[in-house]
Amino acid sequence: MIDNHSRFANDSAEALRLENVRKVHGADGSRVVALDGVSLALRAGSFTAVMGPSGSGKSTLLQCAAGLDQPTDGRVFVAGAPLAGGSETALTKFRRERVGFIFQQFNLLPMLTVLQNTTLPLRLAGQKPDEGKAAAVLARLGLGDRLGRLPSELSGGQQQRVAIARALVAEPAVLFADEPTGALDSRSAREVLGLLAEAVRRDGQTVVVVTHDPVAASYADAVLFLADGRIVDRIAAPTAEAVAERMTHLGDDDAEHPAFTAAAS
C-alpha cells in the first residue's frame, strides 16, 4: 500500500542508531540519569519492543530517538541522518520528515474527521495531501467506511488505527509507539499490534514500541530490556512467556552487567 522505505532505502539499511546516548533530567539535587549510555542499531524493516521496569528510561529513550527531546550526550541517527541539534524549528522539521509517533491516548483532533486527521501532518508540513493515498491507508486499516466520522464516533481501537494511518501516510523512516495498546481492550490491542506487524512485514516499515505487556512485545522481532537507563538484554523472536520470565528477573543482577550494545539483527 505504501512505498514506505523507498524514500530512505538508498541512504542506509539502518533505520535507527543511538551512540552512547545519555539523558540527565534536572540539575544538582534533583538530578536524574534517565539514560546512562545507550547504544543500539536497528535495521530498516525491523519491529523492536522496548521493555523495562517503571522509571527505567523507556519513554526517555523513545523521546530522544524520535527527536521529541534532545540527549544530554551521545548521538542519534535516523536513516543515516544525525538528529538536528539546536533550534526547535530544526527538530520539528527533522521529526516531520523522518519519524512517526503513536501515543497511548491516540492524540487525534476531535473537530477533524478521520480523513482530515490522517492528512493533517502533511498539511502542517506544507505538502498538498494526497487524499486518495490517505483513504487507501485507512481502508487497509479497516476504516474505509469511516472517513467522514469524528474521533468521538469511533471505538478506542478504531481511533488508534486512525493514529497509525496518520503516522504511516507520512512515510516515516521509523514509527515510534509509546504504550500504543495501553488504553485498549485485549482484542483491540491485538488488532492494533497485528496491523503494526503487517506494516513491518508487508511494507518494510521500521517500528519501535515501548510496552509493559509481554504479549504486545511478542509481536516484535526482538525485545530490548532497559534497567536503570541501560540496555541490559535482548531477546530475538520473543514469546510472551520468555519476555515475562525475563521481566521477572530484570534488575536481579543487571547492575553488574557492562553496557549492552543492541546491534541490528
Ligand SMILES: Nc1ncnc2c1ncn2[C@@H]1O[C@H](COP(=O)(O)OP(=O)(O)OP(=O)(O)O)[C@@H](O)[C@H]1O
Ligand atoms: N522531565 C523530567 N524531569 C525529571 N525527571 C524525569 C523527567 N522525565 C523522566 N524523568 C525521570 O527519568 C527516569 C526515567 O523516566 P521514563 O519516563 O523514561 O521511564 P519509563 O521507563 O518510561 O517509566 P514508565 O514505565 O513508568 O513510563 C525516571 O526516574 C523519571 O522520574
